[in-house]
Amino acid sequence: MAATMKLSTLGYAASMLSTGLLDEQFQKLLLLQNKSDPNFVAETITLFCEDGEHTIGELTKRLDKQCVNFDEVAAFVHKLEGGSASVGAKRVKNTCIQFLEFCKEKSRDGCLKTLDTLRVVFYEVSGKFKDMLQLEQQQAEATK
Amino acid sequence: MTSYVEGSPVKALIVDDSAVETMVLTAMLRKFHCEITTAKNGKEAVQMFLEGKKFDIIFREKDMPVMSGPEAIEKIRALGEIHVKIVGVSVGDNAQEAFMRVGADEFLPKPMKLDVVGAIIQEIIKKKKKNNDTVQA
Numbered sequence: 001m002a003a004t005m006k007l008s009t010l011g012y013a014a015s016m017l018s019t020g021l022l023d024e025q026f027q028k029l030l031l032l033q034n035k036s037d038p039n040f041v042a043e044t045i046t047l048f049c050e051d052g053e054h055t056i057g058e059l060t061k062r063l064d065k066q067c068v069n070f071d072e073v074a075a076f077v078h079k080l081e082g083g084s085a086s087v088g089a090k091r092v093k094n095t096c097i098q099f100l101e102f103c104k105e106k107s108r109d110g111c112l113k114t115l116d117t118l119r120v121v122f123y124e125v126s127g128k129f130k131d132m133l134q135l136e137q138q139q140a141e142a143t144k
Numbered sequence: 145m146t147s148y149v150e151g152s153p154v155k156a157l158i159v160d161d162s163a164v165e166t167m168v169l170t171a172m173l174r175k176f177h178c179e180i181t182t183a184k185n186g187k188e189a190v191q192m193f194l195e196g197k198k199f200d201i202i203f204r205e206k207d208m209p210v211m212s213g214p215e216a217i218e219k220i221r222a223l224g225e226i227h228v229k230i231v232g233v234s235v236g237d238n239a240q241e242a243f244m245r246v247g248a249d250e251f252l253p254k255p256m257k258l259d260v261v262g263a264i265i266q267e268i269i270k271k272k273k274k275n276n277d278t279v280q281a
Contacts, residue, residue, distance in 0.1 A: 025255050032171040032258070040171055048164045078207050082235045083164035085255045093235075 009136040012128075021125050026088030042133055048087045049126040055080045056122060059115055063108065073111060074103035080118075091121040153179040154268050155198065159189040159216065160205040160233075165254065169203060172258050176265040185209055186216025193220055199228050200268050203252075206234040206242060213239075214246045221247040229268060 013030070016022045033040040055076050062073050081096035083089075095118045102110030156178040160166045166182050173180050181199070183189040185208040192199075202220075204213040211219075217230055232243030232251045240251040252260060 028255075028258065029168065032168070032175070037171060037174065040167075044164060044167050044171075047167060051162070051164055075207060075209070078235065079162050082162050082205070082254055085235050086162075086165045086168045088255075097236075 009132055009139065012132045012135060016125070016128055016132075021091060021128065022088045023090040024088065025085065029087060042136070045087055045129045046133065048083050048089070049129055051083055052080055052092070052122050052126060056115070056119055059118075063112055063115060068106075068108050068111070070103045070106045070111075074100055077103060080122075089122075089125045092118070092125055095121050153177050154200045154265055154272075155179045155181070156265075157181050157183065157189060157192065157199040157202045159183045159186060159202060159208070159213065161185055161208045162205070165205070169256065169261075172256065172261050173265070175258065176262055178265065186211030186213060186219075189216050190219045190223075193223050193225055200272065201229045201231065201264070203231050203233055204243075204248070206232060206239040214242045214248075217243065217248055218246045229264070231264065 010030075013022070013026065017024075017026065029041055029044065058076050059073060062068060062076070077096050077099045081093055081100070084092035084096060095114060099111065099114040099118060102114055154176065156173050158166050158169050158173075158180060160169070160182075161184050170180050170182070181192070181197070183192065186204070187210045189202065189204070190211070204217060206213040213232060213234075217232070220228070220230070229250070230243075230248045232239060232248040233254055233256065234243075234251075235254045243251050250264070
């Protein structure tokens, strides 16, 4: 994407980096894109957003039960932790780490509180990712 | 390990239930012209070996549904697949012991670094070439 992304979109990504929403892993992701795989970053972050939304839905369902299966909850959080680490979504990753601690302690209250935080940080980053992709698409159409 | 033909790609198997992480690792391995197969859990991976498929390297996540990474490694090694390089991967460092105990060759914390993955792939290419030279001699 470093080669094919528009400057304005890179600027958007830079602001996400400077506010701590993303870390240097996102820059590494950009470097994996090339001409033979020009949609790699767009596809990866789209998938991250879709998977993350599904995960938050599953976590909400599971924590809504009186008897919580913390192993199942931890499995979902771990998957989101991995995905967020891979795309550089720093705040989501760090929130997942906290979440896993509450799963280990089998604390439903702790998990519920952290889920609220996770929702906020996830939708913040996924919203910005979607804006970034939209900007990229608009730029691409404008230059056709 | 698959036999070496000059210029033949390294056959890599990615075992991970996360599509995002599979996508990122696939992009890395493509940089090194690997032939890539993916599986969503350890059971699918074991099934591939039972069907006679061969790989040079397996990247295996620890926590997966149906069958975990370490459990699948045990089964694969028990099938006599002692030459395939198995790299355990997980977020955080605390999965290392679980992997090494069951016969993984290496552990990499996620997110993986391109240069580290590249060095592992280069090592496999050298080893395959050496094995091929030994067989031909």
